[in-house]
Every structure is written in structure tokens, then in C-alpha cells.
Amino acid sequence: MSALECAMKLSREEVLEQIKTSGLKEYGLEKELLSERLVRAVEESKEEEKELGVVAALNNADTTGVLLEVLLADPQKVMEGIAIAAYALGTEKKVLYLPEYAADKEAAVKEAAEQAGVEVIVGLVNVRACKGSALLHIVTAADLADTFAGCCEDGVYVSVNGGELKKVSAETKVSELTEDAAGAKGFCIGYEYYGPEAAEMTLEEVHPDNGVIRVLKASDCIVSETEKALLASRKQSCGKCVFCREGLLQLQYMQKETTEGRGKAEFLDLTKEIGEAMTYSTPCTMGQVSSKIALSAVEKFESEFTAHIKKKKCPAGVCFSEEVIYIDPKLCQGCGECADVCPKDCIEGKAKYIHMIDEFDCDQCGKCIEACDAGAIIKTSGKVPKLPNRLTKVGRFKR
């Protein structure tokens, strides 16, 4: 007998009661009791005069889609979970959202959805339009079905370093999941960065809300990782709310600038200011959680950011290599072409004098190399010859 059939044998009240006694919690960010969440939806639907319903989805902020595996492994189970919640609420409105990147998975869940009378929509959850509905994580729906089938096991879904998704006890420590944990620089767990100390934390404490744990190695640059994660969030954001749309843009821009050697000292404070404001100024997880990526990164790995900004160094060796660009004093003709094209205005020189690059301001864009007909501008990670330290006429420089 399927979970839904088991539930349907009971009255609505009995189903609600059973959900309550099961102590099942919402799997999404707000870990409240599912029974309470359902009751709240009823109240909200009355207050807002909106149709009562059940909406299941991933977090809007989830750009990985790892937890979709729960749905794809057993679409019928998730649909039944949705249907049980809807039965408990006494509504026919049942919706499942698939993120846009998983649009191709619609066909795979279609049959199960039709059987359970669940409407499948591709796109982000519009939390404003969903007022009056109980918003459930897809995993919650699966757990609910398991509860009524009598086979629900407590646990947390994790996939470590892109490995297989498995359900493990919430008491499991991060270090127990992977051997790489020892000696790691840190971790990216869910939507947050953690330092190496997280190895000894339990899954209960670290909340891998999207099911993802990544162990960060010395060769992983936090700034670059953060920038990529923010860019993915920007691409996914619907862009309707100011803080999410513009905040993510600014956060991503600052990390991008930092990775390219144009970081500014004030970026750290600005990242904190915008990130903190975003967390509680956006109505859905898209803004609330995406900002945590940046916030936790600057909090836990401030020194990496500072190294990028102040020393123009990437500790992981990812962002800018150790290469420098210099002008060979023997080859320079003093034509000035390089100074003209330099966007940072860091090439000093005048006609017929040997030109010099101010290394501090140079961001190694390489435009001067292309501009130099004499082939005098050289990029190297090797040894740099002795260079003039003041303006010297072409041909007059001596080692």
C-alpha cells in the first residue's frame, strides 16, 4: 500500500495529528515542525484571502540541484508527500517547482505528477504569489511520504566533493564523511564557508541545506570561489527585489575586481554591509542565502581577501600568477606607445627615454605588450634584470 493510500484511510484530522506526533521537520532553511507550518499556511490563506495549497520546491538559492536526486530517484514518493500534505490541509492545489536548469527533468516526473494531481512549474518560486500555501522542501515531501509508509529515517542528505548523495545521521561529523577533511583549508557547506574547525562539527551544526559539502584545499581560492558562486546566484535570481538584484551584482563585482587585482580596502566592509542587509531585506532564499556565501567568506577567510587586495597575491595561486611585466631597457626605443595604451596609467617615460612600469599599480592586463613594436615589454615569472630607477635616455642605461 502506498503512503498516500495509507494516509487517505485516515481522516484529515488524523493525518495532521500523525504529522504532529512524527515530529517531522521542514527540511528547508526554516527547520520548524511541519505540523506547525501547515497550520500557519491555513492561517495565512485566511488572512491573505488566497487559495490554500501545497508548494514543493528546492530553495530558490540552490544553484547546484544536488537534492533533486531525491525527486528523480522516486518521483512518486515526492508527489505522494505533496498529496498527503494537501489532503491534510483539505486543498486540491498542489504544485511542484523545478528550477530552470532542471527543465529537462520535467518529463521524468510528469507521470507521477499527473497521477497525484500535482502541477509542475519550471522556474523560481514566487514567494509572494505563494502566500497562503505551505511551502515545503522537496525532501520534506519525500520524508512525509516515508512517514506514512512507515519507513522514514531521520538524517541529512549530503554529497561530498561531488560524490554520491546519501542520507546520513545528523550526528555525523564532517570529518567522518571524508578523509580529506584532515588538513583541509576549510569547507563550503550548504551556502556557507567554514574554517578547518568545521571538520569536527556535526551535520546538525553546519546545515548542508543544499546537500553539498566541499572540502577546500590549499589550491582553492576563496575569493574566486565566492565570485563564481555569486555569479551563479545572479544568473538564477529573478531580479525583482532591489537587494537581491543589485546587492548580488555589487557583491559579485567586488569579488571579481579582487580576483583581478583591482580590489579595494573598503570592499570588505562594503561586502559585510550589503551582505548583512541582504540577508534580512529579501523575501526568499535567493537573497537571504546567497549573501551568506560572501559574508561567511570574508568572515572566515579575511586574510585571503586582504592578501588579494593589499599584496596583490592569491595565496592559492589561482587568481594572478606571480608573473610581472617589465620593459627591457636595452630594447626600449622610447616611443611611448605603451604608456598611451596603459589603462592604469602606470607606465612612466617620455619620448626617447626608457619607459618604466610601476609594478604596484600594474594589473598585468598585457595591453602594453601588444602595443610595443620593439618587443621590449616582457612578461615573466622568472628573474627580472636590473631596471633603471629613474628616467634614462635610450641607450644610456648601464647595468
Next chain:
Amino acid sequence: MAVITIDGTRLEVPENKNVLECALDAGIYIPHLCHHKDLSPLGSCRMCVVEVEGQEGATTSCTLKAKDGMVIHTKTPELEKLRMLALELLLTGHPEDCSTCPKYGNCELQTLIQYIGPKTGRLKMRTKGFRPQEDNPLILHDMNRCVLCGRCVRACNELRGVKVLQYQKKEMETYVGTLHNKLLKDADCRFCGACVEVCPTGTIRDKLMNSEVKKEEAVVPCRHACPAHTDVPRYIRHVKNGEFDAAAAVIREKVPFPKALGYICNHVCELECKRKEVSEAMSIRNIKRYAADHDTGSYWKGKGKQLADTGKKVCVVGAGPAGLTAAYYLRKQGHDVTLKEALPTVGGMMAYGIPSYRLPREIIAEEAKVIEEQGVKIEVNTKVEKPAELLKEYDAVLMTIGGHKGVRLPMEGSELDGVILNADFLRNASMGNETGIGKRIIVLGGGNVAFDCARTAKRLGAEEIHLACLEARDVMTADEEEITQAQEEGIFVHPAQTFERITGEDHVTGVDFMNVKSFTFDENRRAIIEKEEGSEHHIDADTVIFAVGQRPDITEEAGLELGRGNSIVVKDMEKDKTTSVEGIFAAGDVIYGTKSVIMAIESGREAASQIDKYLGGDGDISEKLAPEQNADPYIGQCPGFGYEERKEPQIDEAEKRQDNFNLFDHGICDSDICAEAGRCLQCDLRLQISGPRLWGDFTENKEA
């Protein structure tokens, strides 16, 4: 009810009302941008954040529901910081320079910047790089200025149900637009203008907007263009709903001849109709005609205003549209009104100028009867030579004698036998008198009256009819349909001609013409005509009809000061219709020259109001006849709306109409009328939308 406290002010408000509205209604300003009174709360801009005691963090007041005992703060340092940051972020994607924006000075965002004073220079600014969309009729889009408040999207979807504007995303830039960036017309936009109305910035704007008139007038140009300001969108809406009595009552609130106007109004409203920018103008006159034709009078017959008798006596001289109108409204104000008409029936130019094939005489009689039944005493065949003498018997006199004397151009041959004048000809034809025309006619003139002459001559049996005028074809003053219909009836139209001379010894033998090369006016408005050399040509004729204007049939002997074109001089054409003699007023064509029936009606209304005041009344001649109309703002979707074509009236073929005076234009048919009325953009709905509430409007800020 709930008692809430906002910044120390205790307010009693309905439970669950949104706190932002509670504050604004109570005169407490909270900055807001995405919120609009008529739209559902969104809470995306974060300008209206407040703190509630006992709750953590800031929350948007537009989405916050008032609960009893709530204590709310709107101005804490944390809130101001958040608000500044929100606005700072909002502005990163908005052009920095306000001074080049067409919305400068009327922009809600600009006032917010002034109020909040966000930090500048810290964040990355960007230009969104959208191409301003100027290919749509009526509405301009410049998404570079958009701050994504989403008001237009909500207005289009929730308020109107049209669902054309949606959030779209291109790469990582969110913007508002149609699906696949279709042109509005192809996306089935209904051009109601709600999006323009609610846009707080210069993003969605009116393409054409007459900035010289009041906003309501510019938004609903048909109503403004109508000299009598008939409420066009309101009666069109009634017609669409099949409520013809109500529609006719709306028209009757402003004019006493809905039916006659339905047949012959020069419909200046249609020239201004915004629908013409989308496809073709509304057929406003024919909609009016349909309503008037199907009116049973349930809303106005025996109803409407009739004030108690005042004991004052007014004599109106001349029973044309101006005189009839003035007499009607003066009677309604309680005065004893006598209308004296020189000709055997009332109607003025409606009866003696406009041919009966355009306006059947029964209609004039029917509508004049309403005026008579209101208590106006009508004396026909009574010509008044000395208006001042009437003042012995009457407290006021109104001269509405129109312009019934044709103009004879002072040119060679103009006094020959066979030369007749428009006014005489049309009057004689109307009365069934001998008109004196022969078989070959030349009409000189290019206005509607000239065509009335030519087409009347046709119907009287003339064999060959030519019409010549100075103006080029495209600037002839006659209506386009008059010209084409005349041509269909076999009348030869010769535009751009100079009239050199009328030939003949003692009787007309024809007219010499030359072609006009160019016809312009100099800075003193004098005509400059350049003729084409060697283009002299001759058209044979035995009759020439001058149709080059009419003048009032009055001389100095009447005792009134006369001015240009023999018109009676009044102090101010619109505002003060007092003539040179105290107690005598004048209105209609006699003061401003030949215009239109609707102009005459309005002039008559103005005169009635002024005379009522002169006689001690309040001058308020307005009346309410039509039932209250609750125009539904939710207009819904209508596929193909923009492409819907104007429904044409049924017109008899030339062979069937050209030899008789029967009505040949039968208006729009029953099966088309609802669709035609449904084409209306309903521009007036926009006026229902609440205006912005800016900080400068709030007293606490004014004092500051």
C-alpha cells in the same frame, strides 16, 4: 479597529490595513517607491521599512498589517541606514544625470533622492544599455531608467488584467517588457496608459501629451476637443454595454441635440482620438448617432433640471443651434424665454444650410419639440430689426442670428446673371423654392458648404457640376468623406485654382481659372499665391455658386457694434458675450463667423450661463441625467485589439443617392456597433488611478 502607534502618534485604524497606508492617510510620511495605493503591496524596494517594537529587524510597512497595540518606528538610525543603502543600490543601475530626463521635476525617484540623500560614489554604477523603444504608438519605453519597482507590471496584470507587461531577463539584467520583446500592439496591449500613470520614473512615458492643458484634458483628448466637452468615453462605454438610454443621457448632459449631432457633427473629437495612433480613430459621431437613435429617453424625458420661475423675461433672436440651446438652458434656469425666428421653422443652418440628405428635417423638429416642451415660446416668421427695442419688454436679449448671407467675391463678372450665393441657394433648396440654377454649375469654394451646394445642385437635376477652390487637394477644408462622396456622384473637383474672372456678357458663360503653384501665408497671415504661368483655362457654365463664406445678415441700423466679417462685437468670445448694448448678448456664428453646430451649442450654453447670472441666477446650467457609471478598470485581454479597424457606416451607392434628398448614410449597423464601441482605449480610466504621494505634500516636511 486597531490602535497602533507610529512615531509616537496614536492612530485608530482598521485591523489588518497596511501600515504604510495608515501612516500616509494620517499625514505621516514614510518613503516608498514600489508601493502604489491602487496596487497590491510588493515590498521589493525596501524604502518603506519600519521597526515594530517586539519584532526583530526591519520590515516593509507596505506589507505589514496593522494589529492592535502595534508600536511602530519609522525613523531610527538603523532604518535610515538601510533606506540609504537600498536607494544607493537602486541607483546603481539608473542614469546619474537627472537633468536630461523628460520626467525631471515630476519624478518620484528624484524626490526620494532629495529626501533620503543616499551616499554616492561607493558602488559600481552601470548603464543597462537597453535601446529606448520608440516604435510603439502612444507609449515610450526607456528601460535604462527603470528601477524595477514593478508598478507597471502590477497595473497591467492586476488592475487591468491585460497582462502584457512582465518581468523579463536578458543575460543577468532584469527588465520589464513584453514576451519576446514584441511591440505592444502585437502583444495585444490595450493602450490604456495605466503603466504610464503609475511609473514613478521617466521609464514609461506618454509619447504625445499636450502639456499646455490640464492633465485630465490631455489624458482624455476627445472630451477636451469637443467644444461642449461631452463625456465621450463614458457614453461609448454605455453603448458598448448596450445601455443606449444611459449613453444618450450622458450626451444630453451637455448638448440638447444628440441626434442631429449624431448625423452632422464635424467630430473634432475624432481628430484627437488617441485610438488613431494605434489603428484608426474611434467612430465617435456614429456611436453617438446610434445611441441617440436608440434612445427611449428613460433617463431624461420629463427629468433633469427645471428651476422655479424667476419672473425674468429673455428674448432669444434666431433659432439656430446656438439660440435653441441658450433658450433651452435659460428656460431650465427658470426664466421666461421667447425665441424669435425669421424663417418659417426653427433650426437655423441645421434646417436651411445643411441639406436634408445629411440631416432629415424630422430630427430637427423632434429635438426642437423637447425645447418647446420645456416651456420655451417659439415665434417663427418673426424678423427682429431693432434688438434694442426688445429690452422694453425683456430683461435680456440674446442675438443668435448666425450667418445667413453669402459672400460675393469682388471679381470680374461676379454681378452677372446666373451668379448665386451659397446661403441663398441652400435656403431656397431647403424650402423647396426656385433656386435659379441652370444645367452646368461651377461651385467656387472648397469647404463643406461648397460640397453641400454642389451635391444639392446634383440632386436638383444639374447635368454637369464643377467645384473649384484655391486650396490644394490635401488641405481642402471639407471633410474627406464629403469630397470622395461628391466625386462618386460625378462632381468634378478642381483643387488649387485661382478664380480669374466669371465670363459672360449679361449671363454667366463660365469661369476662367489658373493653376496655383504655391499658396502660403506670410507672417501677417496674408495669402501669397503663386500662379503657374500659362495655365489659364476655362470651364463652361451657366451658373456660378459662390461658396466662399457667409456673414451675419445684419447692418449698423440694428444698433449694435459690428466688427470683422460683419460680426456682432462681444467683449470676449468665450467669457463675456455682452454686446455694445447693455442687456443684449450675442452667441454662435454671429460673433465668430461660420463654424460648427457643436461650437454653436457651446456658445449658446456659455451665453445661457452668463445671462442667468446677469438675471440674478448662479449661472450653473449643469445637470446630471445619466446614471452613475462604475467603469470597470479590469478591462481584460483582447487578442488583436490594436489591429481592430474602424467600423464603417452603411452608405447608399452613388446611383441610388444622387438624384434625391433621402438620407443615404445609415450609420453603423446593429451588429457592428458594440465592436466599434469596444475599440475605445478608455483613456478616462487612467484618471481613476491615485496620484503619487510625495514627501513635499506632507505638512511635517513642509515646515521643516
